[in-house]
Amino acid sequence: xxxxxxxxxxxxxxxxxxxxxxxxxxSGHRSVSWYQQTPGQGLQFLFEYFxxxxxxxxxxxxxxxxxxxxxxxxxxxxxxxxxxxxxLYLCASSRGDRGGQETQYxxxxxxxxxx
Amino acid sequence: AQSVTQPDxxxxxxxxxxxxxxxxxxxxxxxxLFWYVQSPGQGLQLLLKYFSGDTLVQGIKGFEAEFKRSQSSFNLRKxxxxxxxxxxxxxxxxxxxxxxxxIFGKGTTLSVSS
Numbered sequence: 447x448x449x450x451x452x453x454x455x456x457x458x459x460x461x462x463x464x465x466x467x468x469x470x471x472x473s474g475h476r477s478v479s480w481y482q483q484t485p486g487q488g489l490q491f492l493f494e495y496f497x498x499x500x501x502x503x504x505x506x507x508x509x510x511x512x513x514x515x516x517x518x519x520x521x522x523x524x525x526x527x528x529x530x531x532x533x534l535y536l537c538a539s540s541r542g543d544r545g546g547q548e549t550q551y552x553x554x555x556x557x558x559x560x561x
Numbered sequence: 562a563q564s565v566t567q568p569d570x571x572x573x574x575x576x577x578x579x580x581x582x583x584x585x586x587x588x589x590x591x592x593x594l595f596w597y598v599q600s601p602g603q604g605l606q607l608l609l610k611y612f613s614g615d616t617l618v619q620g621i622k623g624f625e626a627e628f629k630r631s632q633s634s635f636n637l638r639k640x641x642x643x644x645x646x647x648x649x650x651x652x653x654x655x656x657x658x659x660x661x662x663x664i665f666g667k668g669t670t671l672s673v674s675s
Contacts, residue, residue, distance in 0.1 A: 479662060504662075548661060550663075
């Protein structure tokens with residue numbers, strides 16, 4: 447079974463631009479969660495999508511948004527990039543409907559550098 | 562607000578020695594607790610999780626963790642560390658029962674000396 451894939455793996459943008467990151471979950475998984483990892487703040491939860499609906503949301507500004515498609519693939523968008531948005535963005539997938547039996551599988555991440 | 566504290570930023574253990582990584586959480590209800598490991602160039606991998614029942618949880622790679630409600634702790638242990646265990650370890654609490662929205666601690670970097 448293929449794992450979680452994220453594209454692109456590396457990205458360089460300049461301040462003020464916007465960026466879209468993609469995550470393809472494991473086949474059969476309907477939940478996709480996004481996290482931001484930085485040296486200073488660590489791993490922070492952005493949001494989770496389940497069956498095309500945002501189910502949980504972290505404490506990030508509105509510049510961070512996401513969506514999920516009918517095939518469970520998810521995209522994350524960051525508008526008006528700031529230097530502080532430089533980070534490793536991780537997505538994780540799971541079935542999302544098994545309560546305590548869930549295991550989240552993480553992708554390798556997209557490393558975003560904002561100049 | 563929910564939070565997770567990992568008091569040790571960096572720990573060095575001799576190969577073959579025992580290991581304990583500390584984790585304290587703040588959560589109003591019964592917590593759903595997780596330990597993940599991240600090796601250089603590798604994604605996050607789930608070591609173990611606690612949802613209910615037995616407070617001693619067994620995981621992969623010989624790791625175990627004990628949930629202590631009275632101490633708000635979920636410490637990770639391994640009786641004998643191998644050089645390949647060198648990595649960064651993250652404790653997390655789930656915001657939902659599905660375990661799909663996690664609050665992570667800042668992590669503990671484990672170095673293994675020979």
